[in-house]
Amino acid sequence: MPRFYFNHLSQNGARQTDPQGLTLPSLHQALDEATFAARCAAALAKEPMAGCYEIENEQHAVIARVPYYIDPDKESEAA
Numbered sequence: 001m002p003r004f005y006f007n008h009l010s011q012n013g014a015r016q017t018d019p020q021g022l023t024l025p026s027l028h029q030a031l032d033e034a035t036f037a038a039r040c041a042a043a044l045a046k047e048p049m050a051g052c053y054e055i056e057n058e059q060h061a062v063i064a065r066v067p068y069y070i071d072p073d074k075e076s077e078a079a
Contacts, residue, residue, distance in 0.1 A: 008051060034064075042072075
């Protein structure tokens with residue numbers, strides 16, 4: 001199974017790299033993992049924020065991006 005790395009880019013340009021990655025069966029599964037991470041960030045957000053998870057393959061080439069924007073005020077209006 002291939003290994004995927006999940007780097008995080010914050011709205012202020014800070015980059016956190018994933019040194020270990022995860023072994024997953026497919027890019028589809030990796031996209032699910034990045035989406036889950038974005039949802040976890042949304043659950044903890046107290047103010048509007050944006051960011052992006054970059055998914056890298058085993059050669060550390062970016063193969064997908066999962067951007068997100070969270071506005072907790074709008075979420076509470078929808079509830």
